[in-house]
Amino acid sequence: MGGGTPGSPDTGDVGLDLKSEPLVLTASVAGGQRVMAATLAASHRGVEAGQLLADARALCPDLIVRDWDEAADSAALKNLSDWLTRYTPWAAPASGHNGADGVMLDITGCAHLFGGEEALLKDLIRRLYRLGLEARCGLASSLGAAHALAHFVAKPLSFAIAPEGDPTEAIADLPVAALRLNPEIVEGLDMMGLKKIRQLIDLPRAPLTERFGTDVAHRLDQALGVDEEPISPQAPLVPYRVKRTLAEPISLQADLVEGLTRLARDLCKQMAADRQGARRLVALFYRVDGEVMRLSIGTAEASCDGAHLVRLLDEKLGRLAQDFDAGFGFDALGLSVPVSEDITPAQAMMQEVSSRAEMVRPGREEKAEKKRRASYPKLPSDLSFLIDRLGNRLGPGRVVQYEAVESHLPERAARAVPVMALQRHQAPPLWDEDLPARPLSLLPAAEPIDVVAEVPEGGPRIFKWRKVTYRIARLEGPERIAPEWWRDVDLTGAGGRTRDYFHVEDEEGRRFWLYRDGLYGRETATPRWYVQGIGG
């Protein structure tokens, strides 16, 4: 199914009534200012997309002209197609020959939820009209045919439905331009007297392809439904999603949470039946005016505990407060789980598994058990709840665990991994037990210092860091750490030189970890000193 809407003009600039004012959006293309999109009022006066602005002005002297903003246009279309996921998850902006000019929806298996195809289209057109959009809809068994119907048969605010089955007859008498071909190809076909799609159908393919490339045959096959043309939805397909359309728009947080709770109950039942839990959860709020608000939360441990998931969403909602613009309310809510994982039987038991889940074959459990043994310890559930709450309030990247990395360079030997992103099925890397002494804390970046050394290659005696002079009383070193030449192509950059590390203690007992960057005389004539670590 294809829905054609006139380019969505930027309504923010003036209080224009798009329904009655003749407004066009123009851009300079193909040798002049041309109309890219026109409102219904303008098209009643004969103005249409592709016309030169001068011609349009001649037809309609009181034309209102605005610049066409392609990026805003496609962003608006993307928004719209998000909003249209209320009808089906398969929704994506459709591209015509001058950029995106519509949205395509695959409503296979969805129409009955809205009372049939016709009812769905009526509902869609009515809702879009309320948003200020005059939609034209085409519905057919192939995307190409639906596109043709939407653009060449349906009038604004109406729809055209091809009879079920073969769409050939429905589009045979339409102009070839309906096939989503380049204007040049359409012009070329026109010159050969090929004006209707019907004429193309019976033509031998070989000469056509020779003259115009494969496009003609390909588009024709797509329109006739011979070639499959799947819609790739904008949102990646998710294993679990639930949605609920509400009788009346709601906007209070308490009401939203109540709605989410019910959805979460359904969602968790689905997940528990498959022994899956959510690692990421996205809540979708469909606003009455066509916006879709998203809230996304993550969990440290796969969870199918509805109450917990909703509590995380609730906290996030509460924190957003003013930033979460409810507008005139939301008339549909959805939950989707982009990332899910196996949950352990213990967790599932706690979370009331439905009877179906108990019938899982034992073989699978044994395998899972084996997998678990050589991996990160599972977090006890109240701890993982705590981590979820911390992570969702402070940001998942701010709740970390340190992981060892196989590297000689001290700043690379440990890295912080968000607890929520830990790969729990992998064994954690081991910390090097035999490592020489290391400081307790590492500065975010090694800081250059001024050093007085006994001899150029010897240990430091006095150093000055952050405007304070430290006299070294005791030291240990050097520990020579060679650059990782297999990692760094640019040996002159950071980590490109040999470092000599020294543990030093000043006269009062403060401890530092210093290094001299570069071998004296070989790698550099004047090695610089840095402080990298403190304490220990």
Place this chain on the structure above:
Amino acid sequence: MAEAAALLGARIGGRKGALLSGLKAQIARLEAGTPPSARGEGPAALTLGCPAVDSVLPGGGLMRGAIHEVMAAEHRDRPAALGFLIGLCARLLQAASSGDPRPLLWVQQEEGLIDFGTLYGPGLKRFGLDPARLIVVTARAVDDVLWALEEALKCSALLGVVGAFGRQGKKGALDLTALRRLQLKAESSGVPGFLLRLPTDSPSVVARSRWRIATRPSAAPAWTQGAPLSARNHGIGNPSWQVALEKCRGGVPAVWQLEWAHAAHRFCLVPPMGDRPVLPVSGPQEGGEVLPLHGGRDARVA
């Protein structure tokens, strides 16, 4: 006093003795302010591994289910205070039984990180604090740190909770109500909480104990003793601090010179200067003076 009471108990003997010790335990509990429900699991107190210090603390160590405060004597002593605190954390992990996989939660204020750096896994590992048992949370605002601490202290699936604060505005005082809430949460969950604070901060009233840590030169390791004069400055000993117990409910303020024994994962007294033994290999070093606190660096043990 304890000996006298024990003597008394022995003399009365039998049933009365049991009754008396029961009553004494009850009084101790009331004084400590911990509801009995929070007790009874694991060792009641966290020992430092140094008898001289542990004997001063009520219950033989730091009470779990309470807030303890660690402060640096001066701004530049903050790394020392951090070292002492990491020692305490390592003790917590050592004290936990092998079947207890509970981690520590470390909440830090982002502001202090540029000055003093971030925790470094290999360094922690050497101190006996397994980085795999540490969850580090970074928050920007003091309020977020306090919130995270409160949430964490509610959670008995943690072994301990640390709050490392940066600068807190002009006053440098934490909200008393927030601290009080931390203490209450710690009491009910039995999870100990440690606050690492800057020297300029005003100390909190709520904390059960307050430790003030100053840097102190380490003792030369034994292997340096025969070294030639030119190499006399080589070799760094165990991390050591001047540790002042400024406040402790049910205990006496005191000052010690302590060092961290890496291999044994425990604190011990720095042996007096002069002929030092290699390291306290055979049992802990008993003795060491306990001086009344006069404050600051002056109260050093000679």
